Amino acid sequence: MMGTVSPRARTGPSREEKKAETRGKLLDAAATVFAQKGIAGASLDDVADAAGLTKGAVYSNFDSKEDLVWTLLEERLGQESLAIIPQVDSSHTQEEQALEAGELFMNLADRERDMFLLEYEYMLYIARHPEKRRKNNFTRRRDEVAGIIQAQAEEAGAQLPMPATDLATALFALGSGITLEWLVNPDEVPVDLFGRMLGVIFSFESQPAASDKQ
Amino acid sequence: MMGTVSPRARTGPSREEKKAETRGKLLDAAATVFAQKGIAGASLDDVADAAGLTKGAVYSNFDSKEDLVWTLLEERLGQESLAIIPQVDSSHTQEEQALEAGELFMNLADRERDMFLLEYEYMLYIARHPEKRRKNNFTRRRDEVAGIIQAQAEEAGAQLPMPATDLATALFALGSGITLEWLVNPDEVPVDLFGRMLGVIFSFESQPAASDKQ
DNA sequence: TGTACATCAGTGAACGCGCGTTCACTGATGTAC
DNA sequence: TGTACATCAGTGAACGCGCGTTCACTGATGTAC
Numbered sequence: 001m002m003g004t005v006s007p008r009a010r011t012g013p014s015r016e017e018k019k020a021e022t023r024g025k026l027l028d029a030a031a032t033v034f035a036q037k038g039i040a041g042a043s044l045d046d047v048a049d050a051a052g053l054t055k056g057a058v059y060s061n062f063d064s065k066e067d068l069v070w071t072l073l074e075e076r077l078g079q080e081s082l083a084i085i086p087q088v089d090s091s092h093t094q095e096e097q098a099l100e101a102g103e104l105f106m107n108l109a110d111r112e113r114d115m116f117l118l119e120y121e122y123m124l125y126i127a128r129h130p131e132k133r134r135k136n137n138f139t140r141r142r143d144e145v146a147g148i149i150q151a152q153a154e155e156a157g158a159q160l161p162m163p164a165t166d167l168a169t170a171l172f173a174l175g176s177g178i179t180l181e182w183l184v185n186p187d188e189v190p191v192d193l194f195g196r197m198l199g200v201i202f203s204f205e206s207q208p209a210a211s212d213k214q
Numbered sequence: 215m216m217g218t219v220s221p222r223a224r225t226g227p228s229r230e231e232k233k234a235e236t237r238g239k240l241l242d243a244a245a246t247v248f249a250q251k252g253i254a255g256a257s258l259d260d261v262a263d264a265a266g267l268t269k270g271a272v273y274s275n276f277d278s279k280e281d282l283v284w285t286l287l288e289e290r291l292g293q294e295s296l297a298i299i300p301q302v303d304s305s306h307t308q309e310e311q312a313l314e315a316g317e318l319f320m321n322l323a324d325r326e327r328d329m330f331l332l333e334y335e336y337m338l339y340i341a342r343h344p345e346k347r348r349k350n351n352f353t354r355r356r357d358e359v360a361g362i363i364q365a366q367a368e369e370a371g372a373q374l375p376m377p378a379t380d381l382a383t384a385l386f387a388l389g390s391g392i393t394l395e396w397l398v399n400p401d402e403v404p405v406d407l408f409g410r411m412l413g414v415i416f417s418f419e420s421q422p423a424a425s426d427k428q
Numbered sequence: 429t430g431t432a433c434a435t436c437a438g439t440g441a442a443c444g445c446g447c448g449t450t451c452a453c454t455g456a457t458g459t460a461c
Numbered sequence: 462t463g464t465a466c467a468t469c470a471g472t473g474a475a476c477g478c479g480c481g482t483t484c485a486c487t488g489a490t491g492t493a494c
């Protein structure tokens with residue numbers, strides 16, 4: 001009676017699967033908690049509680065608090081902002097694409113506010129501990145965008161006002177700068193400012209030197 | 215003999231003066247230590263040591279660590295970046311002024327790296343604790359710059375690509391974004407990028423609608 | 429000017445709490461036969 | 462399929478240390494007469 005013990009048939013999840021699930025829960029919880037309280041301000045108890053687990057679970061999956069933070073940043077950060085690129089309709093003009101990309105980016109910042117705050121905190125951490133910098137997500141993303149800008153300019157027969165790499169760097173900086181200011185002063189920063197600025201920066205295309213193609 | 219006790223003639227600094235001096239030392243030390251280790255990562259012992267004093271001196275001058283941080287930010291932050299404006303030669307063209315301002319700003323960031331890191335940390339803090347936001351330095355600085363941009367544009371007879379206030383907001387964002395990325399990845403961000411970007415953004419002036427003045 | 433007392437900025441030690449880390453333990457999963 | 466043992470993810474309690482805060486005290490400055 002009271003068939004509480006019926007481990008037959010259903011093998012249930014394997015140990016490995018359960019561990020992976022726990023790890024995922026911890027990372028999810030860490031993302032929320034760290035972003036809300038800041039990395040230094042959030043304790044492992046906070047993280048474990050938010051995940052419905054105990055601190056021991058953290059130490060069973062990660063070497064230390066720093067390792068947890070590190071893993072979180074490596075695995076979860078910067079993935080989404082890269083995903084913007086394929087969403088932009090490349091058949092539009094460069095200026096239109098700029099507006100679209102700007103809007104997508106601000107939407108992302110709105111949705112993933114926590115992750116953005118984390119990213120800034122991480123940047124400050126790296127600024128203070130340069131030896132912990134890793135092979136750069138930054139350069140990879142930047143070069144990807146630079147390539148797109150370059151290709152667009154060539155196709156349109158327009159001359160870029162500076163090397164595409166520098167332009168891409170500036171775009172990332174503008175995006176993160178606007179987002180940061182917007183997170184701090186939501187009422188003072190129009191959400192479409194980034195898109196409009198991109199439009200201004202890419203307006204060189206509107207008076208191309210020549211249409212000598214074909 | 216051994217005239218160690220000669221408090222005559224020289225009255226010496228008053229109690230009030232000494233206290234003000236101590237307070238200044240503490241704020242100086244706090245600026246350095248907080249910027250280097252981060253606010254959460256730096257202890258009051260660190261600050262007191264750097265000032266050549268003890269923690270008690272901190273509590274004699276400030277209510278708490280938070281009060282010290284707050285005072286530091288209120289009294290010492292954002293003063294210098296405002297000081298850039300009068301340094302720019304207003305007889306130059308708008309584009310030249312942009313380049314000059316960009317260079318001055320990056321020089322400032324280089325010299326005052328610690329203060330910039332502190333400012334970013336403060337922004338994150340405010341993003342997480344909006345209720346602690348005060349009457350805004352940001353809007354004041356922005357409006358000042360917006361006024362200058364507007365005046366320049368009118369004088370040159372050029373049309374701004376967007377309201378001057380938004381343009382000013384974007385310039386601050388671009389400056390802080392480039393600086394942040396530069397602090398994190400010094401080798402990947404050219405120091406003159408800000409100046410060049412300002413040049414691009416203000417290049418609308420180079421084809422003014424008319425030169426109907428005089 | 430000199431004396432006696434009051435004030436109070438800064439000292440140095442102690443307190444107490446939160447938090448990262450450790451560890452003995454448990455019970456479910458995995459393995460050998 | 463069943464039994465006995467091994468493994469190990471996660472538990473929960475304990476540890477220890479750093480740090481913000483408190484407090485009794487000191488000695489120089491200030492004040493009253």
